[in-house]
Amino acid sequence: MAVFGSEVKKILDALPFYVLIINKSHEILFANKAVERELKLKPEDLIGGYCPKLVHGLDTEFEHCPLQEAVSTGSLVEKEYYDDNIQKWIKTSIYPFEHSLSGEEVAYFHIAQDITKSKQDEEQLKASIFKLNNVTHSIIEAITKTVEKRDPYTAGHQQRVSILAAGIARKMGISEEKVEGIEIAALVHDVGKIVIPIDILSKPGRINHHEFSLIQAHSETGYEILQGIEFPWPVAQIVLQHHERLDGSGYPHGIKGDDIIQEARIIAVADVVEAMSSHRPYRQALGLDKALEEISKGKGKIYDIKVVEACIELCKDGFFME
Numbered sequence: 650m651a652v653f654g655s656e657v658k659k660i661l662d663a664l665p666f667y668v669l670i671i672n673k674s675h676e677i678l679f680a681n682k683a684v685e686r687e688l689k690l691k692p693e694d695l696i697g698g699y700c701p702k703l704v705h706g707l708d709t710e711f712e713h714c715p716l717q718e719a720v721s722t723g724s725l726v727e728k729e730y731y732d733d734n735i736q737k738w739i740k741t742s743i744y745p746f747e748h749s750l751s752g753e754e755v756a757y758f759h760i761a762q763d764i765t766k767s768k769q770d771e772e773q774l775k776a777s778i779f780k781l782n783n784v785t786h787s788i789i790e791a792i793t794k795t796v797e798k799r800d801p802y803t804a805g806h807q808q809r810v811s812i813l814a815a816g817i818a819r820k821m822g823i824s825e826e827k828v829e830g831i832e833i834a835a836l837v838h839d840v841g842k843i844v845i846p847i848d849i850l851s852k853p854g855r856i857n858h859h860e861f862s863l864i865q866a867h868s869e870t871g872y873e874i875l876q877g878i879e880f881p882w883p884v885a886q887i888v889l890q891h892h893e894r895l896d897g898s899g900y901p902h903g904i905k906g907d908d909i910i911q912e913a914r915i916i917a918v919a920d921v922v923e924a925m926s927s928h929r930p931y932r933q934a935l936g937l938d939k940a941l942e943e944i945s946k947g948k949g950k951i952y953d954i955k956v957v958e959a960c961i962e963l964c965k966d967g968f969f970m971e
């Protein structure tokens with residue numbers, strides 16, 4: 650059956666993958682030259698045949714065949730499947746188009762492409778990303794442990810801040826991608842403390858002005874340590890700003906409001922709540938209620954309103970137990 654003019658046929662025959670025109674009953678109306686290489690059949694031997702039989706050796710419809718869906722939706726359908734027989738990934742596409750040569754109004758343009766190479770590349774890329782993610786998490790864990798080996802009083806502090814900050818962020822409806830950045834930044838937010846003398850970190854009782862300024866420097870030291878690592882999130886920036894406060898009373902730069910990035914505003918609240926809930930060398934744990942009272946008092950003044958509300962809701966639901 651002369652389905653196309655010779656020019657169109659020439660173009661279709663030049664394609665590197667096979668093209669069939671079929672009707673809704675799977676009858677083949679046209680096959681291009683590539684079927685000789687791909688299916689080891691001559692195009693003329695396919696015409697008038699039952700597609701599932703000739704292409705897949707089946708008496709009934711092939712399970713991955715997108716034809717029925719294309720017939721019922723009237724639009725393009727694409728499917729990818731692994732063919733065990735030829736051990737290849739195949740992408741099969743069906744495009745309905747108006748065509749009356751078969752005595753029906755619609756015929757279906759059927760393309761099958763070998764996508765094994767791109768599937769393999771995709772799998773390799775996924776494996777590399779997975780590996781890279783693992784490396785990133787291992788490095789973060791190593792940094793977290795380094796800080797905590799020196800300062801056992803804050804052992805677990807960063808992990809707990811990370812869990813709480815991620816919980817707050819999710820409660821606020823923040824995207825999972827951004828939540829991951831918050832988790833990572835929280836896990837290393839006190840890395841700058843490694844330069845603070847251990848006797849200051851674990852000193853019971855009050856600290857003097859000089860000691861306090863040494864402690865305050867940990868935000869900037871953390872920033873300096875992390876800024877060279879190309880994270881997909883602004884980790885160094887978050888660490889730098891985690892002691893900034895909305896009214897500009899925080900440190901190191903006294904920046905205000907929205908100038909403090911949202912991730913840092915979240916970690917700031919989680920940090921305070923975790924620190925107050927836990928024991929410190931200079932005081933007993935003050936308890937979660939006291940911590941929530943503290944952030945409520947500072948809500949909208951020094952702490953972000955939405956962050957505080959999400960944190961209180963979360964803790965009242967029993968998310969963050971002492």
Ligand SMILES: [Fe+2]
Pocket residue numbers: 838839867891892920
């Ligand atoms: Fe800190």
